[in-house]
Amino acid sequence: MSKPTSQKAKVHCIVNGEPAILWAYPMERLLDVLRDQLQLTGTKEGCGEGECGACSVFINGQIVNSCLVPMAQVEGASIKTIEGVADADQLHAVQQAFIEYGGAQCGICTPGMVLAAVDLLERNPNPSETDIRTGLAGNLCRCTGYMKIFESVVHACGKQIDA
Structure with missing residues (x-):
């Protein structure tokens, strides 16, 4: 990963139904923030180019490849990962x-x-x-x-x- 040229910014969002405040570079990938900051490692990196679907998440109800989503685009968004699909103690x-x-x-x-x-x-x-x-x-x-x-x-x- 190249050294970012901007400062980290505060990003407010909802992740798996819970409010979250994240600090990230605007162009940092959502995939990396989910895995590294939130330890939501169920979301995988397969290709890093949006071709394989391994990094899929829901943003505001739409399925997207999180490896292609910069953090600047998730301010105020509702994000659901594979960890948020199950209903309490029961699998989907x-x-x-x-x-x-x-x-x-x-x-x-x-x-x-x-x-x-x-x-x-x-x-x-x-x-x-x-x-x-x-x-x-x-x-x-x-x-x-x-x-x-x-x-x-x-x-x-x-x-x-x-x-």
């Missing part, structure tokens, strides 16, 4: 399905895949298999051919997979 249905059906593999892509699936189900509670594939399209997995991930999302939707 997508998280539970990833565990039960083997969608969580090496773990690098899992947070982004889960958030993409959560986003899809919030917009479309009864997606078709094509909708699921489209909803996951911005996320890359380096482990497999995506079948376990796809099956996990299908099961989270309450659908059965034709064998």
Whole structure:
């Protein structure tokens, strides 16, 4: 990381439902602040270029790649990370399905895949298999051919997979 030319600034936001005051350089990546300042290490860095989806978070309800978001853009924003998806002591249905059906593999892509699936189900509670594939399209997995991930999302939707 090159030496910043500006001063750190105070950034007010909401992270996983809790008010947060962060100190960051205006062009510092949200990904780095989440991981380094807040210790929210569930959000992963895969490519650092916005191509893989591993760093996905919600900002004001929209899924974004946090490696592309400078801190100057999150003042007053509501941010939800993978750590904020579960409801108290109960995993989100997508998280539970990833565990039960083997969608969580090496773990690098899992947070982004889960958030993409959560986003899809919030917009479309009864997606078709094509909708699921489209909803996951911005996320890359380096482990497999995506079948376990796809099956996990299908099961989270309450659908059965034709064998």
